[in-house]
Amino acid sequence: MVEERTPILVSEAIKRVMEFSIKGKSEYISLEESNGRYLAEDIKADHNIPPFDRSPLDGFAVRSKDTQNASSTNPVFLEVIETVGAGGVTQQKVTPGQAVRVMTGTIMPEECDAIVMFELTKEKKENGRTYIEIKRPFNSGDFVSFEGEETKKGDVLVKAGTRIHAGVIAVLATFGYKNVPVVKKPVIGVYATGTELLELDEPLEPGKIRNSNAYMIQAQVEQAGGEAKYYGQLVDDFDQCYQAIKNALGEVDVLITTGGVSVGDFDYLPQIYEKLGANVLFNKIAMRPGSVTTVAEKNGKLLFGLSGNPSASFVGFELYTRPWIKAYLYSETPYLEVVKGLLTKDFPKPNPFSRFIRSRMVFVDGRIAAEPIGMDKSQVVTSLAHSDVLVALPGGSRGYSSGDEVDILLLNREGSVNPFKDPTKLRSGEGR
Amino acid sequence: MVEERTPILVSEAIKRVMEFSIKGKSEYISLEESNGRYLAEDIKADHNIPPFDRSPLDGFAVRSKDTQNASSTNPVFLEVIETVGAGGVTQQKVTPGQAVRVMTGTIMPEECDAIVMFELTKEKKENGRTYIEIKRPFNSGDFVSFEGEETKKGDVLVKAGTRIHAGVIAVLATFGYKNVPVVKKPVIGVYATGTELLELDEPLEPGKIRNSNAYMIQAQVEQAGGEAKYYGQLVDDFDQCYQAIKNALGEVDVLITTGGVSVGDFDYLPQIYEKLGANVLFNKIAMRPGSVTTVAEKNGKLLFGLSGNPSASFVGFELYTRPWIKAYLYSETPYLEVVKGLLTKDFPKPNPFSRFIRSRMVFVDGRIAAEPIGMDKSQVVTSLAHSDVLVALPGGSRGYSSGDEVDILLLNREGSVNPFKDPTKLRSGEGR
Structure with missing residues (x-):
């Protein structure tokens, strides 16, 4: 009765998503609006800096x-x-x-x-x-700033795919970029599914919860550099969901849904992918939270079916959607950066699957460390407010102790060249 | 003939600025617009999470x-x-x-x-x-998610002064914050001074350079959480500068100028502060770059006189203006976070004064490290595009070698409780 799904490794899931990466088109916007956008072209010096020999002091x-x-x-x-x-x-x-x-x-x-x-x-x-x-002799060149000693005409100063920040803006202004070539933001549609969802201003009622994922994901999209387009909530009705998703897909570069991807009676996304004729890249990942994360593809366009659980949805976005968005924006470092660091608390639970623990980054004697936040049930929404890293514990491992070295995924850094690799293989035959 | 100025320590300069810190007023904005803003109130749970006993699975x-x-x-x-x-x-x-x-x-x-x-x-x-x-017995409570097991009604979930990001938005949505109490952004006026400055679209001409500081500082203001108001460029004319600065000061919470604070013949800011009746908190700091950074105060309102050199201006903003803005936004961690880490390159120059070196953060075997970028002349604008930390070398130190432990100031982290302290005192009698 319950559909059998074959879990794949996190690294394999990332790989399958990135096979569909595309690069966005470019557009020109004013320098003042460019903070946070991604450069579409290498910025080259069109003149020497300094532009002439000059005095560096009075x-x-x-x-x-x-x-x-x-x-x-x-x-x-x-x-x-x-x-x-x-x-x-x-x-x-x-x-x-x-x-x-x-x-x-x-x-x-x-x-x-x-x-x-x-x-x-x-x-x-x-x-x-x-x-x-x-009262003393000076040599030729003493205290002179020479033309071109900082930067030579033709030097590549900042590469395409770089996120623009204050320091990049200083360079752009220096070279007269009144208008800046940036990558157009990908439009990421967001649909929340589930009859249990209340909108923000609806009063609570038995059995219902507020829709938090849609707002969280819109913010994640913005933070990654995309443009979120919120389509609202869908109740558990197949036809309505199918039509809504089909229509939205025509208007966006990527469509994210939350909820409806598991094996529950009202989890319609699998059937919708089928009816759309979409190719399901995977519908089960050997990870917690977010094992039901599903990605499908229709004519090269991706549908991210994130879990309905806030934390699972959060992690699914960061691991799979974020790198797609960054690559669209020409980033050469689209993947979450992973560093080795210390765990500051015991985590005694065994990990049959790769586990991602919401944590806070701290520094202990110059070493990076991660402090897991509260309990780690996948429904726990409040810990997300305090997380800036994820600790990745490999599948097949026993518990961990405070002081152990672990992989830490940095959510607030621009990214890394290398995708996250599962440190160990999924052990066969380990349940759902 | 040259005015004598008494340099003070970086830590003392920060302290003097922060004596004039004030807290902004609050306003309500929609949840969708709140990403990146600062919470004006503690967010408390107005109901239990989960709001009822529920099934965590199908x-x-x-x-x-x-x-x-x-x-x-x-x-x-x-x-x-x-x-x-x-x-x-x-x-x-x-x-x-x-x-x-x-x-x-x-x-x-x-x-x-x-x-x-x-x-x-x-x-x-x-x-x-x-x-x-x-085929097996179950105990009472097995696999049930109990009401309130994540969060109890009345719990403080996120504190005032927290920067809102995706995870905070998830919490706000969960508790029905359709409108969010945030701190009004401080309005930070920006004036660039100097006859040598060209606007972005003016062609280069002998002796002139493009105005990069004004655009860079506007982006720094935004990144810190403030609202930048650009007033344009001022040529080296005392009366014009005085009137312009006086007028702007009436319209903003803080006024930043770049250039004009040194001891050159056309450095009018010192006289302007005098004519305004402003109280100069300091006009010389024992640091490189940015030793001429000046801060004055008029009726409790601060005037930041940053250097005209791009890198000095950048560093001056991050060390002195940024914490003022963060405190205005109720942040409990307004200061740049400082961690001990490794230097990845030799820096053989002696440091009579505290020196801040633009660097890139890297991780070496789980330790944080800083890679100085290019040469460190205070005019070098291009290295700013690649910096995300500053290495702070104490005044009075000889050169440093690759692998030495140094203080690293993190520009992209929210901040720290403690202000940066000069590791050593300024040695007396050392030059300007």
């Missing part, structure tokens, strides 16, 4: 030759012929024995080749002229 | 007493009188020898006290009735 531009014999007992006096601020250029030619007062960022006067900072000089006035006293 | 609700003598040789048969999906309630009273077919999330029928999963039963039909065969 001081005097001098000809180093003039200072060659300067010492405290034999100071040299140079006539200050002009003051030039940043953004200005020298109006006069600087001849031997002359200097120009310059500010931080001022272009070097052509004849000068060294900068002497204010603090190393003393000024004096004589016959209406200003002189500075210099 | 199976049969039974009276455990009926199964007491069940074994593989002496199976018990229970009549299935009804099927109830999640969101439904049992219509009939369950009497001895009866069971109810239930789905994940279904409320427990009143008379039942255990759940038997589908896989442990066998169905048979007889005389138009359906029976399940059970």
